[in-house]
Amino acid sequence: MVTTTSAKLRDRYVDLLMGCLTRELFLDEEAHDVDLNAWPGDVDGLRTTLRDNGWRLTRRGGDAAKRDDGNDWPPTAETMVGRQRLADVRQCVDSVLAEGVPGDFIETGVWRGGVTILMRGMLEAWADADRRVWVADSFQGLPAPDQEAFPQDVGHDMSDVPALAVSADQVRANFDRYGLLDDQVQFLEGWFRDTLPTAPIEQLAILRLDGDMYESTMDALDALYPKLSVGGYVIVDDYGAWEPCRQACTDYRERHGITDEIVPIDWTGVHWRRSA
Numbered sequence: 001m002v003t004t005t006s007a008k009l010r011d012r013y014v015d016l017l018m019g020c021l022t023r024e025l026f027l028d029e030e031a032h033d034v035d036l037n038a039w040p041g042d043v044d045g046l047r048t049t050l051r052d053n054g055w056r057l058t059r060r061g062g063d064a065a066k067r068d069d070g071n072d073w074p075p076t077a078e079t080m081v082g083r084q085r086l087a088d089v090r091q092c093v094d095s096v097l098a099e100g101v102p103g104d105f106i107e108t109g110v111w112r113g114g115v116t117i118l119m120r121g122m123l124e125a126w127a128d129a130d131r132r133v134w135v136a137d138s139f140q141g142l143p144a145p146d147q148e149a150f151p152q153d154v155g156h157d158m159s160d161v162p163a164l165a166v167s168a169d170q171v172r173a174n175f176d177r178y179g180l181l182d183d184q185v186q187f188l189e190g191w192f193r194d195t196l197p198t199a200p201i202e203q204l205a206i207l208r209l210d211g212d213m214y215e216s217t218m219d220a221l222d223a224l225y226p227k228l229s230v231g232g233y234v235i236v237d238d239y240g241a242w243e244p245c246r247q248a249c250t251d252y253r254e255r256h257g258i259t260d261e262i263v264p265i266d267w268t269g270v271h272w273r274r275s276a
């Protein structure tokens with residue numbers, strides 16, 4: 001039985017976890033990117049220097065509004081999705097746990113792992129030792145667009161962005177930092193097209209898609225949506241921000257006759273709840 005006190009403690013733990021994962025609790029010690037459009041000198045030369053060296057120009061202090069919106073790439077935080085989309089993960093997890101919707105949780109496209117760390121932390125807070133959290137990523141960034149198979153991705157090549165390539169060892173270390181690295185956390189390392197169709201996942205209650213591209217979104221939906229329980233959630237991080245991602249959702253939903261309401265989370269994220 002969950003007493004009022006333990007329910008309160010559970011909420012406070014999850015609040016604290018979210019504040020750490022976004023670094024909102026330590027914004028004064030964070031940094032944010034300098035707006036190069038406002039740079040007074042030779043901005044082209046500066047951009048070239050930064051790109052050639054893989055450098056970023058940052059100022060001390062985080063930008064609270066951007067962190068709330070998940071609208072920056074934080075220098076140290078374990079997630080870039082921001083508070084509103086993290087709160088949506090929390091609400092979806094609370095919902096499936098409270099209602100007993102069966103299945104594991106997965107994020108496809110984890111970067112530094114923050115969303116999956118929150119998922120694992122919430123299982124801990126709910127004393128759920130049965131469900132697993134699947135952590136799926138190439139751990140080397142986005143693939144180059146496959147022009148023939150997925151023309152929708154042409155013009156959206158992010159494969160050479162070093163900041164998006166975070167190793168599996170680094171993500172494990174991030175879980176470990178929070179004391180949450182154990183057998184309930186399962187890594188799926190490699191391109192989604194190779195790992196997801198054969199992943200030993202039986203059933204899912206949360207399917208969170210954050211692979212940006214048409215290919216990455218469609219590969220995840222094709223392999224994993226059939227495993228999503230009725231009452232489970234599909235969360236799509238890039239629905240508003242990336243047209244190819246939105247198109248993949250539209251195509252998949254049309255092909256499978258899915259009409260469940262698409263609920264906006266913030267300026268880009270959405271979720272829908274599987275009804276049938």
Ligand SMILES: C[S@@+](CC[C@H](N)C(=O)[O-])C[C@H]1O[C@@H](n2cnc3c(N)ncnc32)[C@H](O)[C@@H]1O
Pocket residue numbers: 078079080081107108109110111112113114115136137138139140141142143164165166190191192193210211212213215216
């Ligand atoms: C925007 S980041 C994810 C952000 C993360 N969810 C967070 O909480 O900050 C996109 C991630 O998707 C991964 N990714 C994209 N497409 C992929 C694919 N087809 N196969 C494997 N990984 C992919 C990249 O490596 C990257 O880590």
